[in-house]
Amino acid sequence: xxxxxxxxxxxxxxxxxxxxxxxxxxxxxxxxxxxxxxxxxxxxxxxxxxxxxxxxxxxxxxxxxxxxxxxxxxxxxxxxxxxxxxxxxxxxxxxxxxxxxxxxxxxxxxxxxxxxxxxxxxxxxxxxxxxxxxxxxxxxxxxxxxxxxxxxxxxxxxxxxxxxxxxxxxxxxxxxxxxxxxxxxxxxxxxxxxxxxxxxxxxxxxxxxxxxxxxxxxxxxxxxxxxxxxxxxxxxxxxxxxxxxxxxxxxxxxxxxxxxxxxxxxxxxxxxxxxxxxxxxxxxxxxxxxxxxxxxxxxxxxxxxxxxxxxxxx
Numbered sequence: 514x515x516x517x518x519x520x521x522x523x524x525x526x527x528x529x530x531x532x533x534x535x536x537x538x539x540x541x542x543x544x545x546x547x548x549x550x551x552x553x554x555x556x557x558x559x560x561x562x563x564x565x566x567x568x569x570x571x572x573x574x575x576x577x578x579x580x581x582x583x584x585x586x587x588x589x590x591x592x593x594x595x596x597x598x599x600x601x602x603x604x605x606x607x608x609x610x611x612x613x614x615x616x617x618x619x620x621x622x623x624x625x626x627x628x629x630x631x632x633x634x635x636x637x638x639x640x641x642x643x644x645x646x647x648x649x650x651x652x653x654x655x656x657x658x659x660x661x662x663x664x665x666x667x668x669x670x671x672x673x674x675x676x677x678x679x680x681x682x683x684x685x686x687x688x689x690x691x692x693x694x695x696x697x698x699x700x701x702x703x704x705x706x707x708x709x710x711x712x713x714x715x716x717x718x719x720x721x722x723x724x725x726x727x728x729x730x731x732x733x734x735x736x737x738x739x740x741x742x743x744x745x746x747x748x749x750x751x752x753x754x755x756x757x758x759x760x761x762x763x764x765x766x767x768x769x770x771x772x773x774x775x776x777x778x779x780x781x782x783x784x785x786x787x788x789x790x791x792x793x794x795x796x797x798x799x800x801x802x803x804x805x806x807x808x809x810x811x812x813x814x815x816x817x818x819x820x821x822x823x824x825x826x827x
Contacts, residue, residue, distance in 0.1 A: 521621070523620075523725075527620075527726050527729070528726070528728050528810075530726055531725065531729020531732075531733070532733045533729070534733075536733045545731055549727060552720065552723050552724050552727055553615070561635060561638065563695075563705070563713040563714060564635060564695075565635050565691075566698050566699050574636065575636065576768055576772070577772040577773060577776045578637050580765075582640075583762035584780060585644075588609050588755060593606055599659075600656045600660070600796075601798050603652040603653045604788065604791055604797050605747065608788045608805055609755070611649075611785045611787060612755075613785040613786065614641060616727065617782050617813070617817075619634065619724070620724060621821075635692055639696075649791060653795055731806075731810075735804070735806065735807030736803075736804070736807075740800055740804040741808065743801050744801060744807075745808060747784065747801075747805040747809070748783070748784070748809035752782075752813055752817070752820075756777045756820045770827065777820060777823075777827065778817065778824050781813070782813065783810040783812070783813035783817075784805055785806075788802055788806065
């Protein structure tokens, strides 16, 4: 329990400080996007590349990733079946499966399990964004085509073009790209020169506090409005149902210890901000997703602590 407490307290404190900065106007709402780009496009790739540049591919264990995605498949498909094959259902399905793995998951796992936990987490990163964002893009584009055909409009894009576009957008992404590049570099047996490694280390060290403060600033500028009931339902699935299903899938695959614990905690993370970008791009459920991201993050301070305590027993 002490390890759970020591891992979570810095996360809560930094998010709270970010919230204070946002409420006091020290960081204006218009600057959030620029800070997000700084974290996502500069600090994140530096941390990912430096960590994974020392890992041999044969050392990676993809069984925990398989357990994670078994749970994702159940939730994503279940949401589509319950809500129908349309743009709104696809965005809701993404919201219940795509967590804030980078800005909250990375510092939390680092504090709780150190580098062994990060290697397990970054193994998930190699496919997490690619699989989920590609799947969501495909489903959304196919739903748009279906809606256009139903309305008598001609679909502007061939299904194969949709697949290729989704794969390109998912691979050319600041999370999987540096991981794949680092793994390729690691196989050469070379080491990063000190003159390059030191700046990467400094950038990586800046990632955790910047990312968590930014989460707090974002919360300060998020209003729940009249969508709190729908947001509560989506948050419950993401924060609680997802990790329970990962536990079941992990036991089914014979997993235990740190690899399973990391996947369970990652599954409990609140809804990621990327989901809002999809809602905005396709013009569906924007207010609901905004409220869900905020409420899921607030509730996550408690639910993640609960799941983290349970995961320590696995």
